[in-house]
Amino acid sequence: MSEAVADTVAGAVAERFTELYGAEPHGVWAAPGRVNLIGEHTDYNDGFVMPFALPHKAVAAVSRREDGVLRLHSADVEGGVTELRLDDLSPESDKNWTAYPAGVVWALREAGHAVTGADVHLSSTVPSGAGLSSSAALEVVVALALNDLFSLGLRGWQLARLCQRAENVYVGAPVGIMDQTASACCEAGHALFLDTRDLSQRQIPFDLAAEGMRLLVVDTQVKHSHSEGEYGKRRAGCEKGAALLGVDALRDVPYAELDAALARLGDEEEVRRLVRHIVTENERVERVVSLLESGDTRAIGPILIEGHASLRDDFRISCPELDLVVDTALTSGALGARMTGGGFGGSAIVLAEETDVDAITKAVTEAFSAAGFTSPRVFEAVPSAGARRVR
Numbered sequence: 001m002s003e004a005v006a007d008t009v010a011g012a013v014a015e016r017f018t019e020l021y022g023a024e025p026h027g028v029w030a031a032p033g034r035v036n037l038i039g040e041h042t043d044y045n046d047g048f049v050m051p052f053a054l055p056h057k058a059v060a061a062v063s064r065r066e067d068g069v070l071r072l073h074s075a076d077v078e079g080g081v082t083e084l085r086l087d088d089l090s091p092e093s094d095k096n097w098t099a100y101p102a103g104v105v106w107a108l109r110e111a112g113h114a115v116t117g118a119d120v121h122l123s124s125t126v127p128s129g130a131g132l133s134s135s136a137a138l139e140v141v142v143a144l145a146l147n148d149l150f151s152l153g154l155r156g157w158q159l160a161r162l163c164q165r166a167e168n169v170y171v172g173a174p175v176g177i178m179d180q181t182a183s184a185c186c187e188a189g190h191a192l193f194l195d196t197r198d199l200s201q202r203q204i205p206f207d208l209a210a211e212g213m214r215l216l217v218v219d220t221q222v223k224h225s226h227s228e229g230e231y232g233k234r235r236a237g238c239e240k241g242a243a244l245l246g247v248d249a250l251r252d253v254p255y256a257e258l259d260a261a262l263a264r265l266g267d268e269e270e271v272r273r274l275v276r277h278i279v280t281e282n283e284r285v286e287r288v289v290s291l292l293e294s295g296d297t298r299a300i301g302p303i304l305i306e307g308h309a310s311l312r313d314d315f316r317i318s319c320p321e322l323d324l325v326v327d328t329a330l331t332s333g334a335l336g337a338r339m340t341g342g343g344f345g346g347s348a349i350v351l352a353e354e355t356d357v358d359a360i361t362k363a364v365t366e367a368f369s370a371a372g373f374t375s376p377r378v379f380e381a382v383p384s385a386g387a388r389r390v391r
């Protein structure tokens, strides 16, 4: 999104805030959704991930209050202003969208930060349920606004940790740290190489257009939800694997020792498959980083394809729609393709030569129609800015 467009959006969100609450907001903030290039389900195994921020973002107009009241409104959900008392906020008490911003306020206060209330109006262009981190964008934009308004002095990675806590404990979804860190810390024109163990990060230049390529996001329109059981089951299975192997996290199983580790797992077939995915996926992230750093961008295509096979066959979180995107894109000339995000629906990414984009988009759309699936949404993903104040 250009600066001029971003400013128009911020203006519209501020104007709506003023209508709702009768005074201009103290400021306007924006936080993006993300797409993950490689490193799936590695984040709750202390491993590596490589997301980048999308131009789609949650925008929040916010004012500070001193009276222990939180008022929330969203342009994207029917209904009026929700009013909550900060002292009444309690984990897993709210099954609506308001749990995300309220959870952030709860997490900040629980960590000892003096947040005394706020009026919030939100509007987001991140598609929800598409595996593009619409929830993280909502959390991070509110966290950043409160960080500024209450002069908390927290850094991006610290806000990400608090947002993850809000989602784990307040919302009740056992997600890792990738999405919140991506939204808080990504930079335009870069992918974020993140070590989820200590949150150390490296911004890797990722400008596909300059090299005649594009990265497409194909939203299958199959909705997923992380509070449902399958994500948690994978996480529990990984933790079981780490316990059986006597390590803190699967990150601690070196790729060179994978075969020995699998042998030690004996007839624990399900755990063996999960372990194999995590250990090979961490190695794939490292390979992608070194190829990008040496300027060999096209060579990451086959690694994306390997990653998809591992998620489909070992981790078992793909679905027919995601597989159809990947298979069709590859037979239509894509350099690489894989599902991205939590799985069981959501989106796939396709790396392609610029000249092949139209043919691939057409082929995928036609394949969906022939299979009787809902038509997918296809758009180009350009690495965009992380969370920031826009007014």
Ligand code: GLA
Binding pocket: 036, 039, 040, 041, 042, 043, 044, 175, 176, 177, 178, 179, 226, 341, 342, 343
């Ligand atoms: C979801 C979670 C992340 C991560 C991905 C899978 O997006 O929110 O923490 O686990 O799935 O890589």
